Structures are given as structure tokens and as C-alpha cells.
Amino acid sequence: MVTTTWTRRHILSLMDFTSEEYATVLQTASSFQKVLLGRTKKVPALQGRVVANMFFEASTRTRSSFELAAKRLSADVLNFSPGSSSLSKGETILDTAKTYLAMGADLMVIRHQEAGVPQIIAQEMDRLNSGVTILNAGDGLHQHPSQALLDLFTLTTVLDPINPRLELLEGKKIAIVGDILHSRVARSNIYSLTSAGAEVHLAAPATLLPKAFLAMVNHNAPGKLAIHWELAPALENADFVMTLRLQKERMTTNFIPSLREYQQQFGVTRDRLKLCHPQVKILHPGPTNRGVEITSDLMDDPHLSLVSKQVTNGVATRMALLYLIGNRDAN
């Protein structure tokens, strides 16, 4: 296992992630990938620890992925999902967290429809000196660190399956296409990919891609960020295309004339991919609106699509995150 020191207590955002931290996550995920490919598929790294999976918002893959990751690390897992109640949110959420704390939870994986909730719980856990560590599994439109890290692991393992590392993405052109405005996945990926030195090209209708996104790149990030209100310039010679779902549930007003119109201008199709680098690969965090942001045949094309790899890699990446923050003191 990797011996690098890990000091971060909570993983809430990638905004201030360092290159060393990215490197450690990639190396650790790579070791766990080997464990998952072996016969036992399990390690005792978190034996006796309790991981509380607190998903206040719907989720299929992220939730199952964290659950399996925690189980592969031999932790005991508590799963929480609220009904549709929206009563006195702040208080209820903190009380829920304190209930899990009282049961002995060591790590809390939190998803919430409102930005900042994982951070509020982290502050409360710190204030109580509880030693509990928090992992943000997606908060509102803010951040989704584990998704961007599994994307980073997927991209780098495509380039070097044995030794995935940040530098492999230097100068690579990565197009992110779709509902960027409502996407926490895009926001986290902008940080990780520009930190890796990639050239990130965002493409969406102007209503779904405000100029303010350009300010998201950290000053010291070696990569570049460009925005386009049409698809072609983003796809031209791209090494990777990350498509994003149109998040209809997060749209309060009409951002696009119609799904058909969107599909015609921004839908990723086999024909449009001809603009990209000949070895181009496609990503999508899921869930997908098949036939809207991407055609069904592309999603399922094993030569082009990394979508199932992303899901598979999610488990190793989340094992790495739980392991690193869970063993922080022992490192």
C-alpha cells in the first residue's frame, strides 16, 4: 500500500487539492484495483470502523459504489435514506449526523441536494471533537469530488494502465459537453483536470454555460480552460469527451428551447466525433438521457465508451478515499 502521508481530514471539494494528493489518490486507487481483480477482493483496512452512507438525495451508482467500497475495506456500513420529508432541514440533518455519531460512525459519506451541507456537518463534527471524517458524495451544484477523482483515475489508466499518474494528462484536450451550469461533476472536474495540466474545453448553450466558469481555474493550475457556446470547437482534436446529463430536475425555468433542439446542436453523435482525435474516448458520469446528450450506440460502444469503466473504477477510487481519510492518523 502507498506510504505517502495523508493529512486532509474531510474531502469536501477539489478546489484546494494538491498535486501530491491527486497522485496519492491515483496510486492508492491503482493498488485497490489490483485487490479487486484478485481472488479475495477484500482487505481488512477499515475493520471495526463504521461508515455511514447518508444520502439525502437520490443516487444509484454513487451510493452503491461507496457501499461496496466500504465493504471491500471490511468496514461496517450503515445506510440512511430519508423519505420525501423536507422538514426543518438544518436541524434534522445535524441531528441525523449526531445520531450516527452516537452509534459510533467513524466516516460519514454525505450527499445532499443543497450545496454546503457536508461542510456544515464537518464543522459540527470538528466542533464536537468527534474525530469523524466527512466525504462529500455530491452537494447541490457545488462539488462531487469522488466522481471527478474516479474520472481522473479512468482517464489516466486509459493512458497507462500500470502506472496512472497526473502528468499523463498534460496538454490533453478534454471536452466537457452538456448542462455545465447545473453540474457539480463539471465543477469538480474543472479543478482536477486543470491541475493535471489538461486543456479543458466546456461546451453548452450560453444559458447553461455562464462566462463566470472561466474564473474557476486556480492561478497555479498548469492547465487551461476555454468555453464555447457551440460544439464543434470543443470537439476539434479532443482526446476525451465527457458528456453530462441535462439535469431537468434542477432547472427551475426553461434553459433550452427543447430537448430536440439541444440534441441537434450539442448532442454527441458518431458523426460529430469525427472532429475529435482518432483515438477519442467518451465519458459520462450517468445517469444518461439516452439519445439527448449522447446517442445510445455511442454509450454502448466498447471501443469508444469508458462509461462502464468509470463505474468499475468508482469502487477502487472510493476505497482509496475511505482508506486515506480513515487511516489518516495511522499514516
Ligand code: NCD
Ligand atoms: C451525477 C450527480 O449526481 O451529480 N451523477 C453521479 O453521481 N453519477 C450527475 C448527474 O446527476 O447527472
